[in-house]
Amino acid sequence: MKKIVLSLAGVMAAVAFAPEASALPVFARQTGMACSACHFQHFPLLNSFGRAFKAAGFTMVGAQGKIEGDRLSIPDTLNMAFLGSMGYVKSNQTADNTGVTKNPGNGGVYLPGIAGEASLFVGGRVSDFAGFLSEITLSGAAAIDSGKLAILPEIGSSGIHAGVIPFATNGQGASYGFEYLNTGANAVHSITNTVGNALGGTGDEFVNAVSAQQYIHTATAADGLAAVVNSDMGFVNITKYNQSGMATGQQASLGSTYARVVGLFDLAGWDSALGFQSWSGSSLNDGGVGTAVMMQSKAWAIDGQMQGTLGDMPTGFYFSYANAPAEIGNVVANNFNNTLNGGGQLTRSSLNIDAEIGVIPEVLTLGAAIRRAKSGTDVGFATTGVNNGNNASDNAFFLTATYKFAQNMLGRLSYVKQSGDYWTLVNQGAGTNAAATGDTTYAANLYFLF
Known part of the structure; x- marks a missing residue:
C-alpha cells in the first residue's frame, strides 16, 4: 500500500505545481472559512457543516463586511469564483489512424473552455433568510448553466428551515433545487467529477460507475420550484418542474x-x-432552442452514506439503487429510459457501491466503486430484431485517486472497466470484441477554483 501511495503521489506531483496557498471561492470568501470547513476530504463532497450552510440558504457571513439597513443585509462585496478543468482521457476503442477523424481511442487533451470546464459562479447572501447561486458557462460544453434562489427562513429558533427554491438548470436535473448527500443524487456530489473526452466521450462512464441515479440519466434539464423543509434530522423536498431547461423558448408547464x-x-x-427519491409525471423535454417534446419522468431511487474515520484516515462509504421502467407502446417515452440513452425495451436499473479513503488525510485519497446494472436493452431485439426478454447486463469497476495540491486545486486519476451483455452482445453483436467500442477508459484531470 505504501508503495502505491508514494507512486500515485509522485505521478500527480510530476504533472503540476503544489502551492501552499489556498485561494478561496464564492462561499469561502463570504464566510471567511477555508474550503475544508464545508467539504469532506475534497471538493465537491460535503460534510455536516457544508450541509448546514446549504440548508440555511447560503446566508452565513463571517469576516466579510455587510451592508445593512431596514430589511437589508447583504455582503459588501459581490462574491464570484471560477472553476476550470483540464486533463487527458483515453479509451481502448480502436483508434482512428486515417488522419481524417479521431475518436476516444486516440486519446484527447482538454483544456478550460475546450471540452473542459470554464465556469463563472456568482452567489451569496441576498438577505438574512435567502441566498443565490448561479453557474455561467464561459465556454465549452462540459460545464452547466444553472441558477437558484434559496428562500429558506428559520422557523423561530428551532433550527428548522423551510421555504421555496425556484431554480433552472440545463443539466443537473430536478435534484438541483436542493440536495446535499454525496451519493450522486445530484450529479455534482459524488466521489468522481471527471468530465468527458475531447474526441467524443461524454464522461458518463465515470459518474455512471459510482451513482445509480446518474446511470438512469436523471441529470436532465430542469426548471421548477422546490418546497423544502430541513432540520438536523434530514430534509423533505417536493418539487414541481419541467424538463425543457433554460433558453429553449418554452414556458415551464411544471408537469x-x-x-x-x-x-x-x-x-x-x-x-x-x-434517502429516497421519486420522479413522476410528464413535462416538456429539451429539444433544442425553441423546441421541446413531451416526455415522462418516471423513476425511483434509494441511497445512503457513512462518513467518518478508519483509524486516522477519513473514509466515506456510499450506495445507491435506481430503477426506471420502460414505457413500451406509450406515445410519451420515459426520459430516463429510452432508446436514445441505451435502453427503452425493459426496465433500466442499477446498484452502485462506492468507497473512498484518505490515506494521507486532506492530501491523498484512494477510491473504488462497482456497478451491477440492467441496461433496459433487450438482447434479443438488439442482436436479432426479436425480443426475448433478456435484459442486457451493464456492469462496471471503477478506481480513482485524488491529490489535493491545495484546498481549491485537485488532481485526479481515474480508471473504469465496463462489462456484461451490453458490451459483449449488444454493442458489437455476439462473439466480437467489446474493446472495439471502448469498454475501458482512463483519465488524468486537474480541477481548480479561485
Missing part, C-alpha cells in the same frame, strides 16, 4: 414531480444518511 426524503443520523460515530 413533472420530484420527491426526496433524507434522514440524517449518527451510527457508531459515523455521520450517516439514508
Whole structure:
C-alpha cells in the first residue's frame, strides 16, 4: 500500500505545481472559512457543516463586511469564483489512424473552455433568510448553466428551515433545487467529477460507475420550484418542474414531480444518511432552442452514506439503487429510459457501491466503486430484431485517486472497466470484441477554483 501511495503521489506531483496557498471561492470568501470547513476530504463532497450552510440558504457571513439597513443585509462585496478543468482521457476503442477523424481511442487533451470546464459562479447572501447561486458557462460544453434562489427562513429558533427554491438548470436535473448527500443524487456530489473526452466521450462512464441515479440519466434539464423543509434530522423536498431547461423558448408547464426524503443520523460515530427519491409525471423535454417534446419522468431511487474515520484516515462509504421502467407502446417515452440513452425495451436499473479513503488525510485519497446494472436493452431485439426478454447486463469497476495540491486545486486519476451483455452482445453483436467500442477508459484531470 505504501508503495502505491508514494507512486500515485509522485505521478500527480510530476504533472503540476503544489502551492501552499489556498485561494478561496464564492462561499469561502463570504464566510471567511477555508474550503475544508464545508467539504469532506475534497471538493465537491460535503460534510455536516457544508450541509448546514446549504440548508440555511447560503446566508452565513463571517469576516466579510455587510451592508445593512431596514430589511437589508447583504455582503459588501459581490462574491464570484471560477472553476476550470483540464486533463487527458483515453479509451481502448480502436483508434482512428486515417488522419481524417479521431475518436476516444486516440486519446484527447482538454483544456478550460475546450471540452473542459470554464465556469463563472456568482452567489451569496441576498438577505438574512435567502441566498443565490448561479453557474455561467464561459465556454465549452462540459460545464452547466444553472441558477437558484434559496428562500429558506428559520422557523423561530428551532433550527428548522423551510421555504421555496425556484431554480433552472440545463443539466443537473430536478435534484438541483436542493440536495446535499454525496451519493450522486445530484450529479455534482459524488466521489468522481471527471468530465468527458475531447474526441467524443461524454464522461458518463465515470459518474455512471459510482451513482445509480446518474446511470438512469436523471441529470436532465430542469426548471421548477422546490418546497423544502430541513432540520438536523434530514430534509423533505417536493418539487414541481419541467424538463425543457433554460433558453429553449418554452414556458415551464411544471408537469413533472420530484420527491426526496433524507434522514440524517449518527451510527457508531459515523455521520450517516439514508434517502429516497421519486420522479413522476410528464413535462416538456429539451429539444433544442425553441423546441421541446413531451416526455415522462418516471423513476425511483434509494441511497445512503457513512462518513467518518478508519483509524486516522477519513473514509466515506456510499450506495445507491435506481430503477426506471420502460414505457413500451406509450406515445410519451420515459426520459430516463429510452432508446436514445441505451435502453427503452425493459426496465433500466442499477446498484452502485462506492468507497473512498484518505490515506494521507486532506492530501491523498484512494477510491473504488462497482456497478451491477440492467441496461433496459433487450438482447434479443438488439442482436436479432426479436425480443426475448433478456435484459442486457451493464456492469462496471471503477478506481480513482485524488491529490489535493491545495484546498481549491485537485488532481485526479481515474480508471473504469465496463462489462456484461451490453458490451459483449449488444454493442458489437455476439462473439466480437467489446474493446472495439471502448469498454475501458482512463483519465488524468486537474480541477481548480479561485
